[in-house]
Amino acid sequence: xxxxxxxADGRPPIIRMRGVKKIYRTRGEEFLAxxxxxxxxxxxxxxTLVGPSGCGKSTVxxxxxxxxxxxxxxxEIGVPGAAFDAGRDIGMVFxxxxxxxxxxxxENVLLPAEILGLPMREARDRARDLLAMVGLAGFEDxxxxxxxxxxxxxxxxxxxxxxxxxxVLMDEPFGALDxxxxxxxxxxxxxxxxxxxxxxxxxxxGIQEAVFLATRVAVLTxxxxxxADTFTVDLPSPRVLDMHNDPRFGAYTHxxxxxxxx
Amino acid sequence: xxxxxQDLTAAPARAGTSDGGVFEAIGRWLLRWWPxxxxxxxxxxxxxxxxxxxxxxxxxxxxxWATLQTLWDPTYHWPHHVAITAxxxxxxxxxAVVVGIGLAxxxxxSRGFERGAMPVLVTLNMIPKVAMAPLFIVWLGFGLFPxxxxxxxxxxxxxxxxxxxxxxxVEPDLLDLVRALKGSRWQxxxxxxxxxxxxxxxSGMKVATVLAVAGAIVGEFMGSSGGLGYxxxxxxxxxxxxxxxxxxxxxxxxxxxxxxxxxxxxxWCVVTDARIE
Numbered sequence: 001x002x003x004x005x006x007x008a009d010g011r012p013p014i015i016r017m018r019g020v021k022k023i024y025r026t027r028g029e030e031f032l033a034x035x036x037x038x039x040x041x042x043x044x045x046x047x048t049l050v051g052p053s054g055c056g057k058s059t060v061x062x063x064x065x066x067x068x069x070x071x072x073x074x075x076e077i078g079v080p081g082a083a084f085d086a087g088r089d090i091g092m093v094f095x096x097x098x099x100x101x102x103x104x105x106x107e108n109v110l111l112p113a114e115i116l117g118l119p120m121r122e123a124r125d126r127a128r129d130l131l132a133m134v135g136l137a138g139f140e141d142x143x144x145x146x147x148x149x150x151x152x153x154x155x156x157x158x159x160x161x162x163x164x165x166x167x168v169l170m171d172e173p174f175g176a177l178d179x180x181x182x183x184x185x186x187x188x189x190x191x192x193x194x195x196x197x198x199x200x201x202x203x204x205x206g207i208q209e210a211v212f213l214a215t216r217v218a219v220l221t222x223x224x225x226x227x228a229d230t231f232t233v234d235l236p237s238p239r240v241l242d243m244h245n246d247p248r249f250g251a252y253t254h255x256x257x258x259x260x261x262x
Numbered sequence: 263x264x265x266x267x268q269d270l271t272a273a274p275a276r277a278g279t280s281d282g283g284v285f286e287a288i289g290r291w292l293l294r295w296w297p298x299x300x301x302x303x304x305x306x307x308x309x310x311x312x313x314x315x316x317x318x319x320x321x322x323x324x325x326x327w328a329t330l331q332t333l334w335d336p337t338y339h340w341p342h343h344v345a346i347t348a349x350x351x352x353x354x355x356x357x358a359v360v361v362g363i364g365l366a367x368x369x370x371x372s373r374g375f376e377r378g379a380m381p382v383l384v385t386l387n388m389i390p391k392v393a394m395a396p397l398f399i400v401w402l403g404f405g406l407f408p409x410x411x412x413x414x415x416x417x418x419x420x421x422x423x424x425x426x427x428x429x430x431x432v433e434p435d436l437l438d439l440v441r442a443l444k445g446s447r448w449q450x451x452x453x454x455x456x457x458x459x460x461x462x463x464x465s466g467m468k469v470a471t472v473l474a475v476a477g478a479i480v481g482e483f484m485g486s487s488g489g490l491g492y493x494x495x496x497x498x499x500x501x502x503x504x505x506x507x508x509x510x511x512x513x514x515x516x517x518x519x520x521x522x523x524x525x526x527x528x529x530w531c532v533v534t535d536a537r538i539e
Contacts, residue, residue: 065442087444094435102457102533114453115445145535163443 012079013040014167014199015064020073022059033059034070035224041216043079043166046193046200049218050210050256056225057203061169064201065090077167084166088116091160091168091198095175097152099144105131105155106140112163123162130158133192150181154188161196170202174209183241186212190239211252212239219259228259324504332508338493340512346489348516350406350478354413355520358470361414362421363463370429370455383422391416391477395484409481409489416477417470421463428462429455464528471524475517490516 022034034056041047049057062068066086078084099108113123134154160168174182204210210217219229243249306326313325369376395412402408440450482491490509497505
């Protein structure tokens with residue numbers, strides 16, 4: 001049933017999930033959050049994980065981030081020949097910016113470097129570069145409350161990149177932003193991804209967003225999460241907003257709607 | 263309080279003040295504070311008018327001027343009594359801050375300790391501290407120390423409660439962010455929990471200032487040989503209302519000074535949104 005579209009050029013994937021299952025147990029009650037997730041993600045890909053709210057998308061991210069164990073199946077991260085350090089090699093962005101309100105923007109971006117004990121002088125330079133990359137040059141010494149929601153989320157993205165992780169996990173990062181800011185952030189993210197060459201797994205419930213951003217889309221159905229489909233998005237790069245009107249774009253969104261039974 | 267290396271170098275954001283000389287500074291200060299000054303003046307004027315127009319005898323209520331005059335009367339030994347009361351208030355308060363914050367941190371680190379100790383503390387806190395004052399005097403004797411202890415017992419609980427609460431109020435996603443980086447428990451505490459709890463700690467510390475003053479004065483009422491509470495009781499016998507008024511005013515000033523110091527410390531430690539004044 002699942003059209004398991006494997007990683008583009010036959011290289012080993014950086015993330016490999018096989019039949020992953022996750023059951024939450026609270027006070028004797030069991031809740032099956034993730035039923036069966038199988039997905040490969042190649043290095044440098046931007047894969048979007050799309051599905052309805054509460055379908056277990058976030059759980060998949062939490063398993064990959066090492067925040068939760070999975071109950072069944074296999075999860076492998078890293079490529080052969082390169083050591084993978086779960087702490088250093090994963091960056092995270094959440095729906096809320098989660099900036100520390102008592103720290104200036106630059107100090108917020110530096111948090112992962114402090115926690116990992118990286119050399120601070122280099123980290124500082126890198127944080128400045130990253131802030132420039134996300135369009136926040138000149139805001140280094142502002143406090144979070146002096147920034148708009150979109151700008152705070154840009155700072156959170158810079159923070160996720162500061163320790164130079166191999167993989168960045170994003171959990172509905174633009175879900176709390178208004179529609180216009182969201183469109184702009186989508187374009188920004190594609191530019192950042194292109195410049196940084198990172199592997200990004202992007203969770204969203206926005207179907208348009210999922211198609212627009214992705215090199216590949218993975219569709220999850222709800223309750224419990226089950227892989228319904230994965231497919232490569234064959235749209236020219238760089239993506240521009242006009243592509244929303246491309247007939248191929250329409251075909252992809254149609255395909256997702258169908259898989260989700262809408 | 264070095265909480266997080268970088269935080270303290272970061273002074274709270276405030277609107278830039280231009281360098282315009284002393285007079286401009288005074289002018290700005292007046293512009294900001296004149297309603298507060300006017301309010302106090304109006305209050306004193308009302309007091310004065312009530313005494314004069316109501317023809318109230320001096321032993322019931324003295325005029326503001328008669329009250330102020332006691333300040334120059336050396337038989338009151340104001341500096342001596344003020345020093346004793348201030349010592350009790352500040353000493354008891356400092357003890358409360360150290361023990362309150364210290365206990366809250368210990369609770370934060372050991373859930374088992376919290377589960378055992380917190381209910382006991384809640385029960386103990388239900389005892390009216392004023393009722394304990396005579397016992398403290400039996401245990402600790404006369405003088406500064408027992409009153410300091412009363413000020414401490416009465417003021418430490420709100421600090422413990424707000425600090426505990428503040429250390430617990432952390433966004434779960436923020437914890438995940440640090441855990442995903444394999445951050446240690448200590449890093450979470452020092453970089454996230456403690457600085458995040460500062461606003462809570464200060465709200466408890468502000469409530470505690472008033473309680474510390476009340477505790478010290480109650481202690482002095484119960485038994486002491488000095489302090490403003492002692493002075494009030496000794497002057498009561500002479501119907502020296504003016505002296506008693508002055509004592510009350512000085513007690514309040516001690517409280518205001520303590521509160522002001524806490525506010526200053528808060529301004530220095532806590533980054534506040536400049537839009538909220």
